[in-house]
Each structure stands twice: as structure tokens, then as C-alpha cells.
Amino acid sequence: MAQLLGRVFSRLSHRPIRNMATLQDDAHQVFWSAVSAVLPPRMLRRALAVRETSGPPVLECGGKEILLENNLYLVGFGKAVLGMAAAVEQIVGKHLVEGVISVPQGIQETLRKAGKRDMLLSPGSRIRVMEGAADNMPDEAAMTAAGEIQKVAEKLQEKHVLLVLISGGGSALLPAPVPPLTLQDKQAITKQLALKGATIQELNTIRRGLSQLKGGGLSRAAHPAQVVSLILSDVIGDDLDVIASGPTVCSSYRAEDCLQILSKYGLRGSVPAAVEDVLLSRPRPDPAQDHGRVHNILIGSNLLSLREAEQEAQRLGYVTSLLSTAISGDVHQVSRFYALLGEVLCSYVTGTPQSRELEESLLAVASSMDIPGLHLAARLQEVKEAGASDGVCLLCGGETTVQVQGKGRGGRNQELALRVAAQWHQSAAAMQGCEVVLLSGGTDGQDGPTPAAGAISSPQLVAQAGHCGLDIENFLNASDSYGFYSQFQNGRHLLVTGLTGTNVMDVQVLLVRRRKNQ
Template sequence: MMTAAEEVIGEHICCGIGSVPANVRKEDFSGRWPAKIKIYKGARDNLPDEMALCAAMDIFDLALNSTENDILLVLMSGGGSALLPLPTPPLCLEEKLLAIKILSQAGATIQQLNTLRKHLSMVKGGHLASVAYPAQVISLILSDVVGDSLDTIASGPTYPNQSTPQDCLDIISSLDVWQMFPKSITQFLEIKRNECYIEHTFEHVHNVLVGSNRLALLECQRKALHLGYYPVVLSSTLEGEARNVGMVFATLCASLLHGDWEKVAVSAESLHCEQNILLDLRLGHKKPYCLIAGGETTVHVQGSGVGGRNQELALAAAISLRELLSEDEFNRCVFLSAGTDGQDGPTSAAGAYGTADVVEIAQRDGLSPQQFLEQNDSFSFYSTVCHGEYSLVTGHTGTNTMDIQLALVN
């Protein structure tokens, strides 16, 4: 996004600050860094760290010192919450990081996580735009959240905050993590709950959505059609527990393969597919399908393993496909779940393939795929079986429009 902005407005850029993931390379910027933009590389493993904090401090100062003669151009994409951490004093980064980790492991949605982030931050929840006043603020935004809610993407640095400190306290209670939550944060929120708020005007702010999961899925559909598949976009708002979604995908694939339209209908309903999907699927009967979906699932962590939602989803799908297909059908259903940013959770993989044969191979090698799943250890599973052949490793892609699921049914 920075490279493209520099190509378009070039000499008009006075200065800039870029906060990018730790393992981004110059090659991702056409072999060079943008000339007038100071680059910080942080948020290793998609978690806020000291380098990301330094970047956020500089970005805050840049906005604060903007004048009515300036335009502050904000380029925002998925991962922005981790790349822009600036806790409100007296809170520190470690406390905020612990709070987010506790909520994540309890199965919090991205909306719940970002609600808390906004109330603990000096830049999120519209604060960045507020401190930039009276400069004009233009935000170009790539959505990585279901529904493309502008107050949730990167925790909404340039969008007015619609939530309250009480909402944060309610989230902590609803996920039953009150006892383990940092006391400094709950006390901070309780104090904020009783404060009077000053409403900030956002007339100087222009937020523009320039990319989304829906656009990514439509491009997948175009490519699949070119490759000779019958492509069907199921949904761009996929949510739910990753392993449950994986099982439903497997059932949908097997039911299509076997022509069991009753189960196809039930599976499509469980995935909250778009209208007329059943008609689309019937029209493609006896053709090679490419089923396409996107969104963002969650994982309620109960084990001690290493993984990500896409790898867990793929592993659950693989286990179910092994149960639902006969051996001569193994190669007729192939499933993939991956993050469009190239990173699935705190791992080096973007996602993984879910096939019946990966389960068969693992079992022949004396491994239990179900045990790996129960331990939330999908990354270890895919790294071990066939030396990682069923793991998808892309490196950072330079963008983020949530996750994509693809299923080929022949």
C-alpha cells in the first residue's frame, strides 16, 4: 500500500511512518523501501512488541503535529491492531498483551478483541483521527473483518468508537475470564466507565474501503472458472469454531460427491451460505466443483499445542473426510484453508490442506490426528506429516482480507 501510494502521489509526500510485520523484506516493496517513509518492522508472530510500540509513538506524534494545511493519509490493513500498539498510561504493553492473549484463548471474536483494544489505546477507536485535527485525514482501508465494519478493522484508528468501557467489562464477564484477567486493566475500565466523554467531530475524516474478502473471493471465482472448474462462492462472512466449520465443509464435499442433496442443504445452511447456493450447486452437478468461502473463524484453545485457525480448520476437515470417503475417493476431494496475509496464528504457515490421505498417512506412521486436534497442535501435525508437504507456506503476501477456504470436488 505504501509503495502504491508513493507511485501515485510521489513528490507530494512530505514524510511518513510505516509499521510493517517483522519479516517483511525489501523484495516485498519492489526491491526497495519507500523513499520518504520511515519503516519500523515489528509485531513478530502477529503480536505487539517494542518495535511496533516505537512505530505507534512516532505515528501518534506525526498526527499530533499535523496542521490545517496537511493531509494525513492513513493506509490501513489487517494486522493493524498488532502493528499499532500504544496503551493509555498507566497501562503498559505487557498488560495489554496478556489481556488479549487471555481473551483469544477463551474464543473471543475479532470484534470482541478490538472492542477492548480501542478502550486501552491512545490511537485506536478514532483517537488517531482526533489528535490529527484540524488536518484532513484520508484513510484507505483493506478489510480483514467479517462485514467490513470500519470501526473494527485495525481497531478503527480513524473511525468513531461506538462501544463503551462497560462493553469491555461485559465481554470479560461473558467469556468467564474475570479471575485471570489483569487487575490493572479491569480497574482502568471501571474508572473509565464513570468518566464523562467529549464527543469529537469526524467531519475532517474520509474513510474509504478499497479491498475486502468479497473482492478476493470473486477473483478466486474468476480464476477457478478459467481453470475449468464450476466455481461457487458460498459465503464471505464465515464465522464459528474452526474445527466445527472444518467438519461441516467435509460433509458438504462428501455429500456433493455422493449426490446426497439433503445433506448438502443442511451443510450449506450450517455454513450460512448465500441465497440460491443450492440452485448453483445443482446446476454444477457432475462438473468439477470449486467451492469458495471466506471470513474468520475462531479457536477456543484448550490444549498446549501450536497452531492457527486455518490449520485447525483444515485438520478437522481432513479427519472428517477420512471418515466420509472410501479409499478410491480420497483424491476426489481436496480442501484448503489459508490466511490471505500468509500467516496463520503465531506460525510460519499461511494454512494447510485438508485431505483424507494426510490422515491416512499420519495413522500409518503411528500418529493420531485427533490427538493433535484436541491439543490445538495443528502446526506440529502439518510440519511432521510428509515433511510439511500438506502445509501451505507463502511468506507475507503484503495484504490481508481475512481467510479463504477452497474445496475441489471432482
């Protein structure tokens, strides 16, 4: 990951931008290229192949070659796993003995209605599909599926190969608390910790300590079989032990770490006695047991999708920079970052004198966000030196957070876009020499409890809304970004993709070019 991030700034050669396409069209095209790079069929064709030989066929995966002799089993869990399993089925065909996957409630019917047949298993498939985790919360249906996955793993022998498919949402779809704990016990403990302000790292430490399958538990259950995990990342940094809580990644579990977390938040005396018993009775994982037997392979990530978007933006003629895959934090701060970034880029594109105060404000906001590996000042200088008069595309990815404060409908991407538009409205006069759009969208096609994946903003959006009698502040105060965007004819500012069948967090596309009449 570090090596890849070291090459995030694009080649700055470019061709003249097409005059016929609107900036919004280009933003859509760049976004779709990002999504297409991590769709299950494409990802799996890159990662997996079966080579027929004069002897037993060979499974090629991640540089590994494994003989197929009626020994291949499959399990999976996550939001994108149904499409991943369908792609694997096409590749391995008759060589698969048996499979079980745990996927979100209702996903098969949703994909069927959307006409996405390539994301569905074939009739008579050897893979059983079990749906659960309604509203992305672990439930009894998901526990039943986890139990079936565990049964498959535990019956395997040394000659067998377990292919594991993992994507975002997998943690909720693989709940298996250590007996005698119940699912309700585990949920209550993590809820108490969350209410007391425990970090996500602390919550995951406790979850792994109380789970049979997380933190390498699944790979231990499959011992002595070979385990090959194909992983689609939905987390910043692509830490494999964080994605779905790392079921095939040997964790550095220590009971004292878990007990220290409980003590830190004053819960040692209030949690059920069985919790401490479970934590103290868990054996410390032995990495040697997995050595040479377990192979974890990252096949898709936000970085991979943005690299594809980068190439598409270059093809369209933009000076392009992939800034970061780690944009996170409160949407108020992130929207300020994008608003200032758009204003600064406008001055580059038009060649107007740049306010040092504005550029310093941008750098100060970026510094406060503490984005690893950003180096914004150097990136901006490279954009200027490349000659930005034909247009600039800046690409980012990650996942922001929103504090819901009303009863409206929306999602983090729509609210981000709307807040950027509100701030651009204050600087619209200074930006009038440019066309500017920001597209922010979820690669899974769903942004909050809405049918949209995200939205597009521009400096003119608030003025257009005012002509229609819409007060943007009222919508923001009600957390109703979807309600705002829905007011426009044909929903032209909403990004509506339908369920994509993949999930690598969010993508932001910022495009700036000189107005044609300037």
C-alpha cells in the same frame, strides 16, 4: 458490503476442465489468484493515483480529488502496511513530505530474505519504518511508534492531507493508552476481561475507551487536516470501526457502556481507580467534526480476493459458487461442514442417488453455524441445475478458531484440512467416483507458528498416512497438524507460500470432479 454479498453466487457458465492439470494444481492456482487480488501494489494502483495538471497535481482516491501542494503526509500500522507504503511511495513520489509506519518486528528482514523487494521502501525513503509488537502483542517499541505517528498527526494544519494506511494487526501496532494509564495497565484489564469470557466486541469497547488513538482518536489528533484512510480488512463483515479498532472512524463511545461491561464481569471494584477516571473523563466523539474531512476507504477484503478466485475457477472450467466470506467458529464444527459438503457434491458430480439424510445433515450443520447470507439449500440447487458433471468449485472465506490441546505445531488452516480428511476417510468408499480436494490457507502466508500458510486434504490422505505408519488421531490430539503434513515427501500436501505481504483472513477452495476413468 451487503450489496456485494447479494451477488456472491457466480455465473454458472463454464468451459470443459483441462485434463492435464491435477485437482491440487488447480486448487493452488485458484488460491493464488485470491491472494494476488489483494497484494499491496495491485490494491494501491486500484485505489490511488496522481494526475499531473497545468496547475498543482491532483491526488485521486476513492472518488475524491485533493490538490497536492507540498502538503501530503503518511502514517500506517499493520501487518501489510510495509508493502502498502512501498506501493504508495511509487505512486505519489516526491509529493510525500514525511511518513511514519509501525510494522511487525522483523518484517523488513523477512521480506528482504524472501526477495520481495517490491514490498520494501526505496533507499532514502521519506517514510520512517518502526518495528514492534513482537508476537503480535503491543509492546514498548509499538508504543514508541504510536507516539511518533501521533506527533505527525498533531502538527498538521487545515492545508495538510494525512494519508493513513491500515491493515490487520494494526491494533497491536498502535498502542497509546490515555495517561496516566500505562500499557501494562491496559493489558491487565483486557486480560482480566478475556479470562472472564468477555466478547471481542466488549474487549474492543474497553480498548477504545482507554486509547488516545483508537476509536477515531487518530483522525481527531489530525484535525483540522484532511484524512484519507486506505483500509485492508481482516475481519468478518469488514466493519471499519473494528479493523485496528477504528483509529479514523468516529466511534459511538459512551462511558456508561464501558462501566457496564466492567460491572457485568465484577471488575468495577478491582481495576485501578485511574481506569474509571479515564473512562468518565473522555469526551463523547462528535461526528460533525469528521464530516467532509475524514474519508475511510476499504481497498481490500476477503470478498474482493474471493471474487478474483471465482473468476479464475470459472476460467479453469468449474461450475463455481462463492458461498460465504463469514465462515467462523470452532474448527470441529467447520470441518464437519466441509466434509459433508464434499460428500454431497460428489453425488452431484457422479449423478448417483443422493442420500436425503446426508443432505439434511449438511443443512443442519450449516444452520447451527449461523453463517449470515449463506442460503445453502438454494445454492446447492443452483449447482445441480447448472450441470455439475464437469466439476464444481466452492469458495469460502473467514477465520476459524482452534482450542490447542497438545504441544504440537500447527494452525487453524492445517487443522481444518486435517480434520476434513479424517472425516472423509470414513466415507472414502462412497466418494471413490470423484476426485476431491480442500485447500485451506491464510492469505498472509502464515498459519500459526509454522512456515506453512495452510494445507490440502483429500479422501485418500488418511489411508496414505496409514501406509506410512502415521496415526492421524495422535496428531490431532497433540494439535500437531503441521507435524503430520511434514511427514509426506516434499511436503506436497502443505501450502507453503512465504510471507505474502497482505492479510484478508483465510480462503477455502473445495474442488470436486468426476474421476477420468469413470
